[in-house]
Amino acid sequence: MDSKLLARIGAVAFVAVAITATVIELTRKEERPEAAMPRPAQTGAADxxxxxxxxxxxxxxxxxxxxxxxxxxxxxxxxxxxxxxxxxxxxxxxxxxxxxxxxxxxxxxxx
Incomplete structure (x- = not known):
């Protein structure tokens, strides 16, 4: 194989991986921040x-x-x-x- 052809194949593979990662990231649903943070324990008596x-x-x-x-x-x-x-x-x-x-x-x- 020619080194130019090998470089082109590498570039195409890199672009394909980058596009795939971008599509996966864009389709991922975000977590709601309030669900991720623990809530402080509420006491029975009001302050x-x-x-x-x-x-x-x-x-x-x-x-x-x-x-x-x-x-x-x-x-x-x-x-x-x-x-x-x-x-x-x-x-x-x-x-x-x-x-x-x-x-x-x-x-x-x-x-």
Whole structure:
């Protein structure tokens, strides 16, 4: 065989494999991302802090002036920044004193 003919056969085989791989990839159905990701375990009791944060979100611009929202944001920051903290600090789900919210800043930063 001639080397030119061998090179042509190799090129045709390469193009055929590339086209086959492309067709297979295009016909593959995509998995839904939510089915691939595990869902977090839901607890029986609702989190009062989460409910309070949703309420503060619905207040809009009045949220940063509401003392309950300031306490909720302080507790949220404390939970986020303290590693290994999953439980509530007090029975109500919000910190007992509002001094933490006033010492660290009243409103969440520029969001």
């Amino acid at each position: 009062p802090l989460r409910d309070e944060l949703f309420r503060c979100q619905s207040l809009g611009e009045a949220g940063p002036r509401d003392p309950a929202c300031l306490r909720a944001w302080a507790e949220s920051r404390r939970r986020f920044l303290t590693p290994g903290t999953t439980g509530l600090q007090t029975g109500s789900g919000l910190p007992g004193s509002s001094t933490e919210s006033h010492s660290r800043g009243a409103a969440p930063g520029g969001e």
